[in-house]
Amino acid sequence: MPSRCEVFLEILLAILIPPLGVFFRHGCCSCEFFICLILTLLGYVPGIIYAVYAIVVREANPDDEWRPLNA
Numbered sequence: 585m586p587s588r589c590e591v592f593l594e595i596l597l598a599i600l601i602p603p604l605g606v607f608f609r610h611g612c613c614s615c616e617f618f619i620c621l622i623l624t625l626l627g628y629v630p631g632i633i634y635a636v637y638a639i640v641v642r643e644a645n646p647d648d649e650w651r652p653l654n655a
Contacts, residue, residue: 594608605639606638610638620635
């Protein structure tokens with residue numbers, strides 16, 4: 585679990601450059617990063633809103649995403 589300081593800095597980066605804040609939490613090849621990048625290119629404010637959502641609400645847990653169907 586990230587510390588409060590890490591979350592604060594990620595949110596600050598998400599306000600300045602939304603995809604960068606999501607990159608530090610989820611990585612560059614994640615679905616969250618690409619969604620944030622597209623929303624930022626379409627409009628700056630939707631990119632900020634989604635970046636803060638992706639940092640605060642969504643947990644970065646790759647084990648849940650890549651679990652096989654029969655497990």
